[in-house]
Amino acid sequence: MEEQQSPFQAAIKPGLTIGLVSLALTFIAYFIDSSLLGSAWFGLVAxxxxxxxxxxxxxxxxxxLGGFMTFGTAFNFSFIAIVISGLVGLIGQIxxxxxxxxxxxxxxxDQAFETSLGMMESFGQDPDALDPAVLEEMRASTAKSFTLTGQLMSFGFGLIVYAIxxxxxxxxxxxxDTSLDY
Structure with a gap:
């Protein structure tokens, strides 16, 4: 009889596969047009x-597992696969x-900053009415998210989203397995 894999063991290969697919999508978009990486539809497709x-x-x-899986096992499998995939993606983005x-x-x-300004306008806020220091702070914080530290911090915060x-x-x-109910 074959021994069943733990959720961690079973999630390694799918996590690597999903991470590599994600990385391939990122690089394909980059080679087609790098501005695609900042578009909302690309994020949605991903x-x-x-x-x-x-x-x-x-x-x-x-x-x-025989066609049945507990919530805990499903969560462990999903979370580990997502984290492994995220690590592969993080390495590729770095x-x-x-x-x-x-x-x-x-x-x-710059593209993300312009998108933020566009969203502000669509909600009725005039970006020109904002203090230039506030706009500069928004621009700096957007740029900071693409630094190595910013990417690592984003991954850390992303763990919460991964868990959800x-x-x-x-x-x-x-x-x-309802056959076990009595």
């Missing part, structure tokens, strides 16, 4: 692909922003 792949691998793991194209961070920071996503996915992936 999240959808990410969630679909976690669901696919989660269902595969559930099948390996390479992209600091080795391959160091000027890209500035371009994306894993909770939602665990609720979807869990399946209780």
């Amino acid at each position: 999240i959808v692909v990410f969630i679909v792949l976690i669901m696919y691998f989660g269902k595969q793991y559930r099948s390996e 390479l992209l922003f600091h080795v391959i194209d160091p000027s890209l961070a500035g371009v994306l920071a 996503i894993a909770l939602i996915l665990a609720a979807i992936l869990k399946k209780r």
